[in-house]
Amino acid sequence: MSVLFTPVRLRDLEMRNRIWVSPMCEYSCEQQDGLANEWHLVHLGSRAVGGAGLVMTEATAVTPEGRISPHDLGIWSDAHADALCPSARFIEAHGAAPAIQLAHAGRKASTPRPWEGGGKAVDPSEGGWTPGAPSALPYAPGYAEPHAYTTAEVRAVVDAFAAAAARSARAGFRAVEVHAAHGYLLHEFLSPLTNQRTDEYGGDFDGRTRLVVEVVRAVRDSFPRELPVLVRLSVSEYVEGGWGVDDSVELACRLKAAGVDLVDCSSGGNLPQQRLQAYPGYQVPFARAVRERAGIATGAVGLITAPEQAEAIVASGEADVVLMGRELLRNPYWPLHAARVLRAEVEWPKQYLRAKL
Ligand SMILES: Cc1cc2nc3c(=O)[nH]c(=O)nc-3n(C[C@H](O)[C@H](O)[C@H](O)COP(=O)(O)O)c2cc1C
Numbered sequence: 001m002s003v004l005f006t007p008v009r010l011r012d013l014e015m016r017n018r019i020w021v022s023p024m025c026e027y028s029c030e031q032q033d034g035l036a037n038e039w040h041l042v043h044l045g046s047r048a049v050g051g052a053g054l055v056m057t058e059a060t061a062v063t064p065e066g067r068i069s070p071h072d073l074g075i076w077s078d079a080h081a082d083a084l085c086p087s088a089r090f091i092e093a094h095g096a097a098p099a100i101q102l103a104h105a106g107r108k109a110s111t112p113r114p115w116e117g118g119g120k121a122v123d124p125s126e127g128g129w130t131p132g133a134p135s136a137l138p139y140a141p142g143y144a145e146p147h148a149y150t151t152a153e154v155r156a157v158v159d160a161f162a163a164a165a166a167r168s169a170r171a172g173f174r175a176v177e178v179h180a181a182h183g184y185l186l187h188e189f190l191s192p193l194t195n196q197r198t199d200e201y202g203g204d205f206d207g208r209t210r211l212v213v214e215v216v217r218a219v220r221d222s223f224p225r226e227l228p229v230l231v232r233l234s235v236s237e238y239v240e241g242g243w244g245v246d247d248s249v250e251l252a253c254r255l256k257a258a259g260v261d262l263v264d265c266s267s268g269g270n271l272p273q274q275r276l277q278a279y280p281g282y283q284v285p286f287a288r289a290v291r292e293r294a295g296i297a298t299g300a301v302g303l304i305t306a307p308e309q310a311e312a313i314v315a316s317g318e319a320d321v322v323l324m325g326r327e328l329l330r331n332p333y334w335p336l337h338a339a340r341v342l343r344a345e346v347e348w349p350k351q352y353l354r355a356k357l
Contacts, residue, residue, distance in 0.1 A: 003315040004307070004322070005344035008053065010228035010261045010297065013174050015053035015097045015321075017346070018314050019335045022301050022323035023101040023177065023232075025058040027071040027113040032127050034061060034074025036083040044087045047328055048096035049349050051335030053321070055096045057087070059103035059179050062157075062164040066104035066185065069113050070127040075102070076160065081167035088172030094349065099175035100168045101232070102161055102219070106185030107133035107146040107194075119143075134188050134195040134202065140272045151199045154211060157185065162218035169223055176223055177230040178216055182269030186212050187234055190251070191243040191270050209251055213258055220259040228261035230299075235265050235286035238274040245289055252294035263290050264299040264323060278303060287319035299323045307338035 005017045021044075028039040040057070048055050061067040061074040074080050084100070091098035109131035110122045121144035122128030132153060133146035149157070161178065168176050180186035188194040189211045195202050201211050212231075220229050235248040252263050265287040268276050280303045287300035300319035304310050305327040313319050328334055339346040340357045348356045 002311060002339075002342040002344040004311045004342060005339055005346060008321060010175070012226040013097055013228055016095055017051070017053040017335065018321040019052050019310065019338070020054040020299065020321050020323045021047045021052045021056055021328055022325040023056045023058050023179070024325055024329065025068060025072060027069050029071045029073060032070040034064065034067065034072065034076065034080055036073055036080075036087055040073065040084075041087045041090060045090040045094065046332040048091040048094040050328070050332035051339070051346060052096050052328070053335075054099050054175065055091045056099040056101055056177060056323075057084070059101050059105070059184070060084075060164075062102055062104055062160040065109055065129050065132060066106075066160075067109060068105040068184075069111055070122060071113055075100070075164045075167050075171075078167060081171040084171045084173075092172065092174070095347070097174045098172060099177060099230070100171075100173040101177045101179050102164050102168070103179035104157060104160070104185040105131065106183075106188045107131050107137065107139050107143065108183055110144055133185065134197050137194060137196070139183065148197075151201065154201050157211065158214045158218050161215045162222040165219040165222040169227070175228045175230060176219060177232055177264060178212075178219055179232050180212050181232040181234040181264075181266045183234070183237075183271070184269075186215065187237075187243070187270050190247070191237060193237075193239060193242045194270060205247070205250070209254065212251065213254055216255055216258045216260055229259060230262045230264055231255055231260050232264040232266055233290075234267045234269055235283070235290060236267050237270045238268055238276050239271045242271065245286065248286070249290055249293040252290045252296050256294060256296045260296070262297040262299055262320065263294070264301065265290055265319070266301055280305070281309060281313065284313055284318050291317070291319060297321075301325070307341040310338065311342055
């Protein structure tokens with residue numbers, strides 16, 4: 001019997017299988033207003049129709065300056081939550097759990113869309129802004145020099161995440177994921193290489209993890225108790241002297257105590273000098289280490305593309321779920337194909353029954 005197609009439960013939320021759509025920026029708010037539109041509905045909706053157990057939005061900014069590009073989704077007002085409602089409703093109507101990734105891009109904010117050059121600062125005349133970060137250290141040459149947040153501004157970030165979580169629930173999302181990976185704001189606070197603060201949000205491990213823990217507690221308090229809160233971590237940043245696996249395990253223990261239900265285990269993205277070798281399932285050992293050593297449910301992500309590979313990851317107990325990105329962009333119906341390969345009985349969308357494999 002396939003474990004991949006066995007339902008998984010976090011708090012009161014049951015998901016029909018263990019294939020989750022990994023958050024993926026679409027850079028598709030053409031008006032630079034952060035409001036979801038038809039693209040987001042069709043993109044997210046297709047993957048629910050395709051059979052995933054959970055469909056997560058892209059990194060959705062909790063403040064305007066927390067967007068990676070001017071074209072990212074946002075949830076900093078009630079109008080933003082209203083615009084996301086149709087996507088959440090459609091995903092749920094088609095059997096998947098609607099989830100939202102809440103994010104702040106930190107010093108990697110205000111960059112152009114990848115197809116417009118990426119990797120540099122957007123000029124203010126084209127909608128760019130000065131990013132905020134733990135310390136005034138640009139990510140790489142060409143990126144904007146960030147403003148080092150004051151202590152009061154850091155506290156305002158906590159409030160922005162909390163307000164976004166409350167709006168997410170009102171919009172119909174059944175799970176929220178706090179984005180603390182890939183070198184965005186929360187990850188920048190975690191790493192001693194990007195956090196040089198001298199206030200209570202910097203310094204030793206307790207100081208550097210304070211913001212993430214406060215954000216998670218505030219999000220947990222603002223989101224319905226019966227629904228799960230997830231956190232995405234870069235379990236290693238692949239740089240000597242930087243954030244690593246032991247740090248992530250210790251943080252995962254604290255996040256579990258703060259009410260987090262699952263750690264989504266990614267890696268890298270904080271420093272351009274990282275030495276990363278990507279191969280099929282390259283981040284699975286991180287999911288396994290956090291699961292075993294912190295005793296918390298984990299998600300594995302990264303170059304998971306084959307049904308047997310995904311099945312082996314959850315069946316062996318390396319992770320509780322798999323998150324898939326690019327393979328699900330190539331083929332939104334991947335879960336339906338995988339079910340056939342793994343001989344699992346799944347419900348097809350009734351509109352598509354005549355095509356059932
Ligand atoms: C187009 C694209 C956009 C992405 N945007 C996000 C994002 O918004 N938040 C995030 O945590 N990861 C993002 N990622 C990373 C993916 O969620 C995933 O972790 C990564 O692609 C590795 O998984 P894969 O090999 O299955 O694609 C993005 C990846 C791609 C390809």
